[in-house]
Amino acid sequence: MKSFEYCVPTRVVFGTDSLEKLPAQLEKCGALRVLVVYGGQSAKKSGLLDKVLAILSGAGSSHQELGGVQPNPHLGLAREGVKKAIAMDAQLILAIGGGSVIDTAKAIAHGAANPGTDIWEFWKRRAPLTKSMPVGVVLTIPAAGSETSDSAVLTNAEAGEKRGLNTPFNRPAFAILDPLLAATLPVHQVACGVSDILMHTLDRYFNPVTDNALTDELAEALLRVVLEYGPAAVRDAHDEKAMSEIMWAGSLSHNGLTGLGGKKDFATHQLGHALSEKFDVYHGDSLTAVWSSWARSVMDESPARFARFARNVWHVEEADDTAAALAGIAKQESFFRSIGMPVCLGELSCGKQDEAGLADLASRCSYGKTRTIGTFRVLDYEKILAIYRRANEA
């Protein structure tokens, strides 16, 4: 087991009607001036935004709004939010939404706490982040896990870069998780969310450290629960039981728990980020479009590990490790397909790519051949390109 530190300070307020507990959370944070951040339209349309604003007024907190956050959120809007937060002397940034809104709120918090530094400097690791300010979350989509994660992902459209920043300052102060707030989600967003939740644990489970008994068991349990309840949540976003399981799994899958003592791989996430960066495809789509190609390409690194996944998660009974491993990958791929997710590049909105397009993706993913990705198998530009080719041919 690798040494680790584990600190998830986010107060999770889970359950139907947990929004009623927002005033108590604001009070704990001493938040009298709040910048409310939300997305394109769903929070307005559902009435949730008005509800939250009324709660803020009732709690005696003054507030301003910043709407319009898009999926794969843009640096430009976050910069606008920083200016707004500084001008109003905000004490808390409140995100109403999913990963895109929460990550924008995190960026605003970092920028407002460090007015002399452009936020992209933190994402490019050119400036160290040593302080921030509190972020609160009202979650509307179980998916990215940003409500408890130490990560935030932004797209710099001018530079053509999608980058993540991992820091303890990214952990929100509180997260309100009411499964019914996700009931208005379109079917495909639920499927994207279910897939992302699975991927946050899969991208940890497949790593080179294999003596983590408890972590592995926790990971397998989470995967089984998401596989069991995911399809019901996709069929009916009003299914409170299914959505409850998925929402809680989403927060646990990406707060570090299912990878403790291991060495995060996250190659599939990096392969996916290049696709979202170039084609603006949804994060969940970008992951399932490459996962099985990644898995089949790296499986020979440890057929035993893939066989364990197949047997413990998918109940595969093959005695031979390689046969079991291949069966597990096929079952996972069929699951993604069954909930309407793409499993190859041709099924993404960008469609199949020519060789130059694939080379461009590999170049973006390897930061112009300057980095490798993954730990289960370390992937350089050539290996990344081979996986994109495989996903293109699938």
Ligand code: NZQ
């Ligand atoms: O903008 P609105 O109108 O709100 O619509 C959103 C958006 O179109 C819609 N939506 C959200 N809640 C809804 C709803 N529609 C109806 N009813 C509701 N209750 O869903 C769409 C997607 O929203 P988004 O926030 O983009 O989804 P998600 O949570 O999947 O976040 C994706 C972003 O998070 C990043 C991804 O890269 C991507 O940029 N990630 C962040 C992570 C983190 N910070 O820890 C980790 C992840 O691996 C991921 O990289």
Ligand code: ZN
């Ligand atoms: Zn993800």
